[in-house]
Amino acid sequence: xxxxxxxxxxxxxxxxxxxxxxxxxxxxxxxxxxxxxxxxxxxxxxx
Amino acid sequence: xxxxxxxxxxxxxxxxxxxxxxxxxxxxxxxxxxxxxxxxxxxxxxxxxxxxxxxxxxxxxxxxxxxxxxxxxxxxxxxxxxxxxxxxxxxxxxxxxxxxxxxxxxxxxxxxxxxxxxxxxxxxxxxxxxxxxxxxxxxxxxxxxxxxxxxxxxxxxxxxxxxxxxxxxxxxxxxxxxxxxxxxxxxxxxxxxxxxxxxxxxxxxxxxxxxxxxxxxxxxxxxxxxxxxxxxxxxxxxxxxxxxxxxxxxxxxxxxxxxxxxxxxxxxxxxxxxxxxxxxxxxxxxxxxxxxxxxxxxxxxxxxxxxxxxxxxx
Numbered sequence: 284x285x286x287x288x289x290x291x292x293x294x295x296x297x298x299x300x301x302x303x304x305x306x307x308x309x310x311x312x313x314x315x316x317x318x319x320x321x322x323x324x325x326x327x328x329x330x
Numbered sequence: 331x332x333x334x335x336x337x338x339x340x341x342x343x344x345x346x347x348x349x350x351x352x353x354x355x356x357x358x359x360x361x362x363x364x365x366x367x368x369x370x371x372x373x374x375x376x377x378x379x380x381x382x383x384x385x386x387x388x389x390x391x392x393x394x395x396x397x398x399x400x401x402x403x404x405x406x407x408x409x410x411x412x413x414x415x416x417x418x419x420x421x422x423x424x425x426x427x428x429x430x431x432x433x434x435x436x437x438x439x440x441x442x443x444x445x446x447x448x449x450x451x452x453x454x455x456x457x458x459x460x461x462x463x464x465x466x467x468x469x470x471x472x473x474x475x476x477x478x479x480x481x482x483x484x485x486x487x488x489x490x491x492x493x494x495x496x497x498x499x500x501x502x503x504x505x506x507x508x509x510x511x512x513x514x515x516x517x518x519x520x521x522x523x524x525x526x527x528x529x530x531x532x533x534x535x536x537x538x539x540x541x542x543x544x545x546x547x548x549x550x551x552x553x554x555x556x557x558x559x560x561x562x563x564x565x566x567x568x569x570x571x572x573x574x575x576x577x578x579x580x581x582x583x584x585x586x587x588x589x590x591x592x593x594x595x596x597x598x599x600x601x602x603x604x605x606x607x608x609x610x611x612x613x614x615x616x617x618x619x620x621x622x623x624x625x626x627x628x629x630x631x632x633x634x635x636x637x638x639x640x641x642x643x644x
Contacts, residue, residue: 304560304561325600326604327600329473329578330578330579330598
């Protein structure tokens with residue numbers, strides 16, 4: 284299970300977009316996940 | 331906090347629009363707070379999915395995908411939406427029977443010794459605090475993403491003692507998990523007694539954690555609503571989703587069922603009505619009179635999978 288090279292967004296309580304296929308994070312919602320190709324994203328924030 | 335009758339009426343109307351109000355009579359929080367509690371044994375008399383892999387899986391809420399609460403004709407997954415609305419109704423005062431709250435409080439008292447406050451101040455990281463719990467006598471599980479480049483953090487036990495904890499492991503992949511080593515013998519959450527299956531829909535869950543503005547070792551109760559899975563890799567940890575309230579700081583909190591069995595560990599929150607890429611618009615239907623945290627769903631990495639992930643490091 285690797286993934287340190289994937290987009291991680293900024294570490295803050297702001298919402299990010301997380302890929303629903305592989306948990307990769309993005310500051311802005313992409314059309315397609317760079318890591319797994321999924322197109323579903325969930326808006327989340329760390330607690 | 332006072333009830334908002336108009337808000338409640340709207341929710342009941344939506345429930346009626348989804349499935350007929352008669353189908354959920356007794357699940358509105360007025361008089362049957364035990365309805366979800368009794369499902370801990372695995373019974374599923376309300377027709378909901380029991381394994382968390384049904385219609386709700388990887389669905390972020392049928393009413394929330396388009397930035398609206400959704401009218402009946404927009405709802406893609408009515409069964410899942412009913413579970414969500416039942417959970418929301420229980421957020422109103424009186425939503426849970428006192429017997430449920432008493433059991434939840436017993437879990438809080440029985441398990442809070444296992445929970446620590448992770449103090450990140452005044453270190454140069456974006457967060458100030460997190461929650462952790464003893465997964466082994468000298469080892470605490472907390473959230474990786476809060477720790478930044480730190481090598482040590484301060485932790486407080488419920489007795490008020492403070493210790494320096496060394497960060498011994500960060501998950502090398504996507505999971506938001508890290509382990510701390512502490513120079514004391516804490517009280518681990520009993521590893522022999524964790525939930526091996528997903529809760530039933532609307533089963534009450536109890537979280538013990540630290541909330542930025544609210545307090546410490548706070549017990550909060552909410553309903554299980556679904557389990558999200560991640561298809562890219564079967565090893566990615568599933569996440570139970572609930573409305574057990576959380577605020578910044580509750581990341582790393584253990585979540586239990588009413589039997590005191592570990593169900594998951596809190597990681598992230600998602601807005602119930604995501605704006606997405608749309609321009610912001612006023613939300614002027616009413617004045618909020620309860621915590622804003624209730625506008626989110628909360629994710630908890632699944633207990634048994636988390637233990638399996640940590641196995642080599644304990």
